[in-house]
Each structure stands twice: as structure tokens, then as C-alpha cells.
Amino acid sequence: MHKISIEEAKKISEIRNTIKDKKEDKRLHAIQLRGQGKSNKEIAEKL
Numbered sequence: 760m761h762k763i764s765i766e767e768a769k770k771i772s773e774i775r776n777t778i779k780d781k782k783e784d785k786r787l788h789a790i791q792l793r794g795q796g797k798s799n800k801e802i803a804e805k806l
Contacts, residue, residue: 763794 778784792802
């Protein structure tokens with residue numbers, strides 16, 4: 760399981776707030792959720 764630090768999570772959130780491309784935002788959101796320890800099933804349900 761991959762984990763991300765609080766700083767990395769904040770940076771991803773900042774980047775997501777500036778992205779206009781929905782696909783790219785969705786990918787970053789999935790990375791963010793994976794870093795929070797979410798399973799593939801949980802990520803799929805969320806997205």
C-alpha cells in the first residue's frame with residue numbers, strides 16, 4: 760500500500776484546484792485517495 764505525506768496531500772490538493780482538465784483532475788484525485796490508504800474498490804466508488 761502506498762502512503763503519501765501530509766505535505767504531498769496538500770500539494771496535490773493545490774494542484775487539483777488549478778487544473779481545468781477533468782481527466783487529469785480525476786487521476787490526481789485517485790492518487791490522493793490511494794495515498795490515503797483507500798482500496799481500488801473505494802476509489803472506484805468515490806470517482
